[in-house]
Each structure stands twice: as structure tokens, then as C-alpha cells.
Amino acid sequence: MGKCESCIIRQFNSLKSLTNDELIRITKLKTLRIVKKGDVIFEEGEMLNGVYCVRKGICKLTKLSANGKDQIIKLVEKGELLGQRSVVSDERTNLRATAIKDMELCFIPKNEIIRDLTKNSEFAFDVLKHMANDLKESDDIIVNMAQKSVRQRLAETLININDSFGTNPDGTLSVLLSREDFASIVGTATESAIRVLSQFKKEGLISTIGKQIKIEDLEGLKRIE
């Protein structure tokens, strides 16, 4: 297993604010976890004993609604931290994390993170900034959920995935989601999501190769308001 000091991944998250000594400590304490597509990394309501640093892959954070449906709150990709909120609050997780692609995760024990948070205010400040950004994004999602149509939300979801995760060589979105996942991001019935995607296809905004989606008219999608 590699050393945190020389790991590039940490440049993308708050761990970049740790000192060399702190990184050396973490290198000794961290454990690697390999997770396959579809596997659950942690359940909603679980007590987390640390945070995960995502080395490879992508996962979804979901919350089970009272009506039995899952709502996807966020997609987390390589470079991001997973579980900080629960560790910071010293509470059980409020979300479930499920791998969307095969993943490699570095698990860093809670005690070490807490220690660094209280000792290294630059690190604490950086984690704070990241959480502030998450909060802003969540607020935006609330407004979208409350004020926009399924059609608008789905168009934005496609645009966001395209922007954040990019495309494969053939132009299809690199993150492969099921229609149910799309419905779960947008907060609608699976059938409704399928229907709107079919509509987009008819309008020439997207094309599909199997369940892969390719954006054909990004500007057109943006124009859906």
C-alpha cells in the first residue's frame, strides 16, 4: 500500500492541508478497502469509525425515504472524502454509500482525523470550506426540487454529470447510471424518468447506446427552463 505523503489523490481534498508528520502517521494507520460495483460501503444509520479517501471509482450517497424509495443526494468521485460529516458530528451516518463503479478506498481511523482537526486548524478550516461548499450545493438542490419540473431537473442532471465526470471516447457519459438511478436523483418515478429520457431522445437532445447516454445537443438541454 502506498504512502499518503506521495499520494496525488489528497491534492483534491482536505488532506492536502495536513503536515508531513501527520501524513506519515496516517500512512501507518490507514487500511485499503476494495469495493465492487453495487457493493454498499456503509449503511444509513451506521456508526463510522473513520473517513474514506476515494482513490478510485465513484459512489452514490442515498437516503431512504418514508415511502420506501431511495433518494440520491450526491455522487462522490475519486479524490473526495467520504463520511466526514458523520465523523465530525460524532453521529451515525444519515446516508448510505453504494459503489457505482469498482472502487479503492483508503480508510483513515476516526481518532486520527479528530486529532488532526483539533490540532491543525488549517486542516479544520479546509474541511470547513469543503462542507460549506457541500451545504451550498444542497441548498441549490432544494430549490431545484421545489421549483423545477422533472423535465428541467433531468436535463440539469445530464448536464451536471457531463460537466463533473465527462464522457467516454465514444461520447457517452462516463458515469453509467440506471434509469432508476436517474429517477432517484431527480426525485420522480422510474417510469417518469424513462419517459422524459425517451422524449429527449425524440427531440434529438440525447441518443442512447443500450443504457449508455450520449448528449447530442448540450445547448438544447441547457435551454430547457
Place this chain on the structure above:
Amino acid sequence: MGKCESCIIRQFNSLKSLTNDELIRITKLKTLRIVKKGDVIFEEGEMLNGVYCVRKGICKLTKLSANGKDQIIKLVEKGELLGQRSVVSDERTNLRATAIKDMELCFIPKNEIIRDLTKNSEFAFDVLKHMANDLKESDDIIVNMAQKSVRQRLAETLININDSFGTNPDGTLSVLLSREDFASIVGTATESAIRVLSQFKKEGLISTIGKQIKIEDLEGLKRIE
């Protein structure tokens, strides 16, 4: 103007983690701001030069949607801090703050807050905890918006306001909101909010005295699923 060291309000927010020296510095730098019901404390997109500590009153945080409607994201009451997110991120505000009752706010300059955040890791950690909690609440709201009906959301809103802010001596909710405000919390048309409230009234779940609302059957409201 009073001294921060002896102010009770700060026990309710992160300022309680400041040292006595830091509080004395803040006392000298802070300014009092009096705001009347309906007044805007800061606009969406404004650059904030500090944070507000709410000494008295309540305000709403709203975001303007693309369709021109305001969405209420959060109600902030006495004891809470206002504007930390923007100050921490060093970004313009993403929300507008409007007083719902007459308010008294202590304004603490940004530099001082940033200084304390970087010097005092206990303070930084505490602000972090508060933001983690805000984030969790926002995630819950997303799920509610996405998965529950207007009727359910409005029932929950009444319950939350009752729990968080309590009632007047006559039993009516102590926070007086317009029907438009309710619609803006729930994310629906004003007419729809009015209709559902009328329905609740017919069902004996609430009663109204003018625009004041009194919860008559809390358990009944909770049963709406």
C-alpha cells in the same frame, strides 16, 4: 452595547468556544444592527464582511429560483449565527436573509472570525459541527421535497415550527408566517398552500385566528404520511 464575555446568547452558537481574550477583542469590534420586520439583512449575491449573531428575532433565508419564486431554505432564530457559510468560503452569499420579526443583530467583522477560525481550532471544530448539522438538515429537506406530497410537507412544516419556535399564550404558533411564506417553505403555489391549510382546518387538525395558526391535533398532523 453589552459585552460578548457576559452575553448569554453565545452559549447557543459556536462563539461559546472562543477564549475570553477573543471575546474581549470582538466586543470592541462588533457593531449592533437593528432590523425591522420585513427588512432585508443581506441580499443573495452580496459580499458579506462578517457574520451576524442573532440577539433577538427571527429571519428567513431564501433563494430566488429561475421561475421568479422565492424558496425558503431555513428559518434562523435568536442564538444562531448568520452568514458563516459565505465568510468561511470567502464567497458571495447564496441566500437572502429577511427579518420575519423585529431583530437585533451583532455584526462581527470577517477578519476577526477568520483569525479566530485559524487560531482557535476548538472554535473551528465547533463551527464545523454546526455546519455538519446544517448539511444533514438540508439533506433531509431534499428527500422531503423529492418524495413527499405538498400535504405531507406542509404538515411537517407546521410540526417543525411548533417544535422549534413554540406557541404564544393563546396556543397559536409564535412565528407568524404568511400563506405565501408557507408555500415558499413547502415549494408549492400559494393557492395550493392555502388550499391544504383550509383542508387541515376542515379536518380539525388546525384552527385559525386571522392569519395566526393554532395546532389542534398534533398527533393527527404527524399521522399524515
Place this chain on the structure above:
DNA sequence: CTTAAAACATGACAATTATCATATAATTTA
């Protein structure tokens, strides 16, 4: 390769919610 299971797709219809119109009550202003 064949079969079973899961995911995708679409029609028909019901339920929810938005919009527009209009009326009444409450509040503010002149």
C-alpha cells in the same frame, strides 16, 4: 446456448398540483 431475471419502454388512467379567474377579508395609506 437457453432460460430466468432484471431493466427498459410505453399505454391508459388516476392523483396531484399549477394556473387563472374572481371574490372576500384584512391591512395600509391618504
Place this chain on the structure above:
DNA sequence: TAAATTATATGATAATTGTCATGTTTTAAG
């Protein structure tokens, strides 16, 4: 106090979205 404005209320109707049924395609398992 009267007039004007704003907030509340409700009906009628349209638009959106959900649910159930059913068929097809894709994927996984044996």
C-alpha cells in the same frame, strides 16, 4: 374614516406526475 392595496380563499380547468398493466429488450445464471 374611506379608498386602495395586499392577503386570503375558493372554483374551474389544465398540466404534470404517479401508478398499474403489459410488452420488449438486455443482462445474468445455469
